[in-house]
Amino acid sequence: MTDMKTPIAKVRGLGSAKDGTHHWLSHRVTAIANIPLVIFFVVSFVGNAGKGHAEWVAWLKQPIASVLMILFIANMVYHMRLGLQVLIEDYVYDPGTKFASMIALTFSCVLIASLSIFSILRIAFGG
Amino acid sequence: MAQANRPLSPHLQVYRWGAHMAVSILHRATGSALAFGAILLTWWLVALATGHDYFSTVQGFAGSWFGRLILFGITFSLMQHLASGIRHLFMDMGRLYDLKINTLTAKSTFVFSIVATLGIWYAAYKVMGVL
Numbered sequence: 001m002t003d004m005k006t007p008i009a010k011v012r013g014l015g016s017a018k019d020g021t022h023h024w025l026s027h028r029v030t031a032i033a034n035i036p037l038v039i040f041f042v043v044s045f046v047g048n049a050g051k052g053h054a055e056w057v058a059w060l061k062q063p064i065a066s067v068l069m070i071l072f073i074a075n076m077v078y079h080m081r082l083g084l085q086v087l088i089e090d091y092v093y094d095p096g097t098k099f100a101s102m103i104a105l106t107f108s109c110v111l112i113a114s115l116s117i118f119s120i121l122r123i124a125f126g127g
Numbered sequence: 128m129a130q131a132n133r134p135l136s137p138h139l140q141v142y143r144w145g146a147h148m149a150v151s152i153l154h155r156a157t158g159s160a161l162a163f164g165a166i167l168l169t170w171w172l173v174a175l176a177t178g179h180d181y182f183s184t185v186q187g188f189a190g191s192w193f194g195r196l197i198l199f200g201i202t203f204s205l206m207q208h209l210a211s212g213i214r215h216l217f218m219d220m221g222r223l224y225d226l227k228i229n230t231l232t233a234k235s236t237f238v239f240s241i242v243a244t245l246g247i248w249y250a251a252y253k254v255m256g257v258l
Contacts, residue, residue: 028219031216035209035213042205042247046250047254049252049255050254050255050256053178053179056175073168076165080165083158112165115169115172119172119173119175122176123175126176
C-alpha cells in the first residue's frame with residue numbers, strides 16, 4: 001500500500017520531547033511577561049521591607065497588588081514548570097525515573113501555585 | 128549502557144572557560160535556585176494569610192542572618208536570571224552571536240546582576256531605616 005504521508009508528518013511528535021514548538025514558545029512568552037511582573041514584585045517588596053503583618057495585609061488587599069501578585073505567581077510557576085522540565089529531560093536518563101520526576105514536578109507546581117493564589121485571595125477577600 | 132569502552136567525543140573538559148559558558152550554566156543554576164525561592168514565597172504568602180503570630184515566626188526566620196543570606200542569594204539569582212534571560216531572548220531572534228558582542232553581553236549580565244542586587248539591598252535597608 002502506498003503511504004501518502006509526507007516525511008515531516010511521519011516524524012512529527014516522535015522527538016525526545018514527543019512534542020513540537022509549543023513548549024519552547026510558551027517558555028519565551030512567559031519569560032517576556034515575567035520582565036514587568038518581576039519589576040513589580042521587586043519594587044513592591046523593597047518598598048514594604050521590614051513592615052509588619054497588618055501593613056503587608058493592607059498592601060496586598062489593594063486590587064492592583066492582589067491581581068499583579070496572582071499574575072506573577074501563575075506566570076512564574078508556569079515558566080518554572082517549563083524550565084525544570086528541560087532539566088529533567090536533560091539530566092534524568094532512566095525512563096521510569098524521568099516519568100516519576102515529571103509527575104512530581106507537575107504536582108508540585110500546581111500545589112505551589114494553588115497555595116499562593118488561595119492565600120492572596122483569602123487576604124484580598126478577608127475581613 | 129551497552130558499549131562501555133566506546134570512545135567518547137570531546138566534551139566540556141576540552142574547552143577553555145569563558146564568560147559565555149559561565150552565563151549559560153548559571154542560567155540553569157539560578158533558575159533552579161529560584162524554584163527554591165518560589166517555595167519560600169509560597170510559605171511566606173501562606174503565613175501572611177494564616178495570621179499575625181505565624182507570620183512573625185516566618186519574618187523572624189527571614190530576618191535572621193541565615194534567612195538574609197538565602198534572600199541575598201535569591202535576589203542575585205533573580206537578577207542574573209533576568210539579565211541572562213533577556214540576552215537569551217535576543218539570541219532567539221538570531222542576534223548577539225558575533226564573538227565579541229556575545230562575550231560582552233555575557234559579561235554585562237554579571238555587571239547588571241551584581242549592581243542590581245546591591246542596589247536592591249541598599250534600597251531595602253534604606254526603607255527599613257537601618258542605613
